[in-house]
Amino acid sequence: MSLLVVGSLAFDDVETPSGRRESILGGSATYFSLAASAFSPVRLVGAVGEDFPLALAEPWKARGIDTAGLEVVKGGRTFRWSGRYAGDMNAAETLRTELNVLGTFQPRIPAAFRSTDFLFLANTHPETQRSVLRQVERPRFVLADTMNLWIEKERPSLLALMGEIDGLLLNDEEARMLSGSRNLIEAGKRILEMGPKVVIVKKGEHGSFLFSTYQFFALPAYPMDRVVDPTGAGDTFAGGLMGSLARSRGVTIGNIKRGMVYGTVTASFTVEMFGTDAIAAMDAKAAEARYEEFLQFVSI
């Protein structure tokens, strides 16, 4: 089934206890697409500046990533993010953000992408996410990511979005902020009442949590004894989840749970190396092998 992602492409400067990299390829749509394409073809919509070498996206075609929605903004510069990780590496310290082309980007969904079964709205202003929904025929399953900035500053827009999507993806601190509860289980229940049918909470090294009307479900993270660079782990998780869902066809709680396992194992590739180095090299076979290994790790 068809899968569309609307998100960012970026150049990142990253500093972790393992080292430093400058101007490496990043962005939510990038990580998402590289992960999801191990399981399903992906349609990508995003914007870059004229400084973005299109050769970077060339190998994506062989992975089944359709870049027809990649807009090169004339005279624009690509989004840049600088961040640093220390300690347990559960959160990045953002050192600098240059929105550049993202500052004015209004996603235009190509006609060929308007009928899509699965849609991932990567983190951006909730009104921008809503504008995408207005351009597409109702997908079977829409998952949206968000962040603390929109929870604090754009709550009405975010709440409106939450009535229009199927699933909300956010991290534990964001879930606490959005719900006003310090208890994550209570937080999940409250967010469910705000509209989405499923709420998926990312907890970094502590795994992930699924809240649905019917069932709750928790999963530990893949056990990594060395995390080189956590950048993109959340978007990779989303890519593994949505890619495997698109492959599995039916949106059932069982498939969402298995999708979270694929999200978990694909994210474990991303964090092994800087930037997209590891996830770009991951294929379906490597993902399946780690999936089986992970099932052993969580089986009682």
Next chain:
Amino acid sequence: MSLLVVGSLAFDDVETPSGRRESILGGSATYFSLAASAFSPVRLVGAVGEDFPLALAEPWKARGIDTAGLEVVKGGRTFRWSGRYAGDMNAAETLRTELNVLGTFQPRIPAAFRSTDFLFLANTHPETQRSVLRQVERPRFVLADTMNLWIEKERPSLLALMGEIDGLLLNDEEARMLSGSRNLIEAGKRILEMGPKVVIVKKGEHGSFLFSTYQFFALPAYPMDRVVDPTGAGDTFAGGLMGSLARSRGVTIGNIKRGMVYGTVTASFTVEMFGTDAIAAMDAKAAEARYEEFLQFVSI
């Protein structure tokens, strides 16, 4: 099979967002015994002062807790702890500790307890834990708890202890401190190399982790939308684990994993009410019902 715990009995003053309780029954041996006795008879060794009303321990007999090792120290006062929980309640702020009889307590194992299959050495000075090991015939499985104080101040004693036990139980911050690694997986591997065959890391609301030579295993916490009082959750976890292991007889990785599930569900009772109110009312039937429910929660 027989199960012995050597630990503390206490009076606790506890303050949480749900309220305040003063001079309520607490202590590691108390929580451990109440949890373990749902699955197996328990032998308890500990010390109290003359201020401890023995009527408090009277109902324990009906649960199969043998208090022949409960020493009443003449002229002594019972250990007292005051603590406060706030925010996500993952850690207590200790307001006051009065060691009282624990300051000089040297556990004496009654002759009838010296041959015991399973032994839990609750948190205390590692030399005191080692003195217990010298008094008993080699049990089939010895699990020891510890804390940051001994990791920092009594490292050589703790390392000696770790060569003499089968399993070490500690929380995630303690694991990081003991190993010198911020990465919990690396921390677990390093601690395994210090001697114990299994290392079990408690992560509070994030669940627990098992490290063994053969296999790693992770388990989320039981989903609680309201935690009234986390005091004793760790010792309850140990009680559920060791009680179910003593019932299951064979010490296999499979039984340890299932024991961690019992530890998880028994701990979920403890945190529902202040002090020992909920765990003292928990019976095997209630524990089994929640065990089955938890299996659903973690099944993929």
